[in-house]
Amino acid sequence: MQWNNKVLAFATLGAAATLVLAGCSGGASSGSASGGSDGYKIAFVQGVAGDEFYISMQCGIQDEAEKEGATVTTQGPEKFDPTLQKPIVDAVVASQPDALLIAPTDVSAMQAPIAAAEAAGIKVVLVDTTLEDPSAAVSQISSDNEGGGAAAFKAIQDANPNGGKVLVVSVDPGISTTDARAKGFEDAVAEDSKFESVGVQYSHNEPSTAAEIVTAALQKDPDIVGIFAANLFAAEGSATGVQQAGKQGAVTIVGFDAGPAQVKALQAGTVQALVAQEPATIGSDGVKQAIAALKGEATEEKIQTGFTILTKDNIDGEGKDAVYKSSC
Numbered sequence: 001m002q003w004n005n006k007v008l009a010f011a012t013l014g015a016a017a018t019l020v021l022a023g024c025s026g027g028a029s030s031g032s033a034s035g036g037s038d039g040y041k042i043a044f045v046q047g048v049a050g051d052e053f054y055i056s057m058q059c060g061i062q063d064e065a066e067k068e069g070a071t072v073t074t075q076g077p078e079k080f081d082p083t084l085q086k087p088i089v090d091a092v093v094a095s096q097p098d099a100l101l102i103a104p105t106d107v108s109a110m111q112a113p114i115a116a117a118e119a120a121g122i123k124v125v126l127v128d129t130t131l132e133d134p135s136a137a138v139s140q141i142s143s144d145n146e147g148g149g150a151a152a153f154k155a156i157q158d159a160n161p162n163g164g165k166v167l168v169v170s171v172d173p174g175i176s177t178t179d180a181r182a183k184g185f186e187d188a189v190a191e192d193s194k195f196e197s198v199g200v201q202y203s204h205n206e207p208s209t210a211a212e213i214v215t216a217a218l219q220k221d222p223d224i225v226g227i228f229a230a231n232l233f234a235a236e237g238s239a240t241g242v243q244q245a246g247k248q249g250a251v252t253i254v255g256f257d258a259g260p261a262q263v264k265a266l267q268a269g270t271v272q273a274l275v276a277q278e279p280a281t282i283g284s285d286g287v288k289q290a291i292a293a294l295k296g297e298a299t300e301e302k303i304q305t306g307f308t309i310l311t312k313d314n315i316d317g318e319g320k321d322a323v324y325k326s327s328c
């Protein structure tokens with residue numbers, strides 16, 4: 001597991017396409033960004049539109065692009081779904097940008113559309129998620145997702161020294177990030193005989209489905225002590241599910257990401273810890289790698305960014321900066 005300094009400092013918990021204007025608030029609209037007229041054209045394809053993780057990434061991309069005099073257009077599918085993301089990529093390829101920054105929604109289904117971008121001479125950077133075969137990309141940038149999953153288990157472990165049953169609420173199989181988080185969590189659980197995993201369930205990125213999963217799981221196994229929600233929407237829904245089951249405070253919830261609604265749940269005590277990623281850094285690093293490739297300079301094959309564990313103790317202080325944005 002890779003820990004950055006912030007993680008060490010904060011790991012205190014007893015543990016239909018939307019085209020978004022660069023520089024605007026992230027709502028559904030259409031158009032393209034402004035930037036240096038002679039600069040590179042960068043297309044950013046999000047995993048899903050309206051997700052504060054990708055909005056924060058967009059902010060990082062735009063800030064870095066502005067420094068370089070490059071223009072950015074941002075688009076994302078309405079759902080985290082390769083059948084909706086593929087046509088967006090196809091249209092982006094047809095529009096011939098210089099570079100494509102993309103978070104593929106599936107490790108295999110997005111392979112061919114992204115290979116087509118590379119074949120068209122577009123420099124591809126994979127941001128956040130990756131592919132089974134990432135060779136079409138000049139660089140892959142993501143959090144330490146496995147490490148984040150293990151850190152989530154540590155938070156549950158610290159809050160429940162006697163052990164017990166734990167549940168993972170993920171998104172869909174085939175997403176590199178959430179699969180790695182679930183693996184990191186499950187591997188760590190397997191190393192502590194006091195804990196037993198009741199398995200990984202998939203919410204399809206729908207908070208309401210995550211809430212249903214959690215209420216049903218708590219009915220079946222009322223002795224569940226901890227829930228790891230592997231992304232923002234799974235975490236929002238898991239918090240609702242625990243509340244609906246009347247188990248607030250009795251079950252430790254640790255969620256990946258740090259959207260504003262997740263932070264409210266942390267402050268309210270429904271959720272005990274959040275694993276905040278650094279989406280703006282992923283985005284700015286993505287722009288740097290794309291531009292290096294366009295200039296014929298060396299690129300880094302893989303860049304791993306850090307995460308911060310947010311708790312009630314640091315969220316109103318040092319942790320504030322790690323909260324995701326709803327608009328740039």
Ligand code: T6T
Binds near residue numbers: 053178232
């Ligand atoms: O957790 C992030 C991202 O890292 C993951 O790949 C998909 O879900 C999010 O966008 C949060 O909703």
